[in-house]
Amino acid sequence: MAEEPHANGGARSRRLVTIGPGDVRLEVEATERRTLAADDVRLRVLRVGICGSDAHILDGTHPYLGYPVVQGHEIVARVEAVGHNSSALHPGDVVVVEPALACGECPTCRRGSTNCCPDLQVVGVHRDGGLADALIVPRRATHPVAEVPIDAAVFVEPIAVALWALRRGRMRKGDRVLVLGAGSLGRSVVLAAAAAGAAVTVADRSPARRHLAAALGADSSLSPHDLRGVAGTRGAPDLVIDTTGSSELISIAAEVVRPAGLIVVVGISEDALDVPVADFSRRELAVVGARNSVGMFPAAIDLVRSHAAALVNTIQLRVPLEGASDALLAVAGRTIHGRALVVVSDI
């Protein structure tokens, strides 16, 4: 154990705590002078992106979490102090946090599926996240982002999730990819698929969201009402990535995907899926899930670096930490179509 070198004598720290569904409170307390474990780093949070899963946590429809929790899993931060074993990082470095922390030792982890570890702890979901001045995470959860603008760096986490979904979907250059949902994650999938050479169609009921998706590389877009006609106009999709969790849309996707194509479900909901069993043999229907990401952060950082301006252009709402509950409510209530960003600190 190392004594933390930068203790803030007399300083106060803020944290926004989600006590339970719909109940968010800002707590201010004296900054603790804590010792830092050898493998940990202490961060000063700079930016937090708010996404659909935060909205699910706020309204109590996230299938796996416990309250109370400090939300925020799309985190950009500055290193304040490092433990003994974290010598590769230095105070002052800007990092993004890879929020899914696996045990690394169970049979699932040993097979490489660390994202599905039964003891998975996701920062901002199962353990306290970025909607706070200070955050301590293991060194292995951080990735330096020296050449990425701070506002753009909040996109690294959702882009990593998008890259993993495309990996799960075995996307190849030239594939016709249909993306269900043009929210933060859907647009991340659009960008990642288009950058990898796919022909991308996006379905969302909001024209404003479809417009944002077009600016990130979608070749065409449509309303979910017209989804059954997608094969007629564009050719049946080789791959469908669902970011909505809507069983209705996923069922339609199972009808329109080409025979032996693939559907990847990233969206979360409490829906149950009802598809004809015969389609699994008749059309080799394949539906797979995707959760968080494994090993995608370096590629995501590169992608965000090369598309930083286009991504930052999708930011619609910027609020200070005191206003973060407004951002959560705006995302939950779909009153905004672009990204919501919490500016925790500029230091």
Ligand SMILES: [Zn+2]
């Ligand atoms: Zn997210």
Ligand SMILES: [Zn+2]
């Ligand atoms: Zn594990």
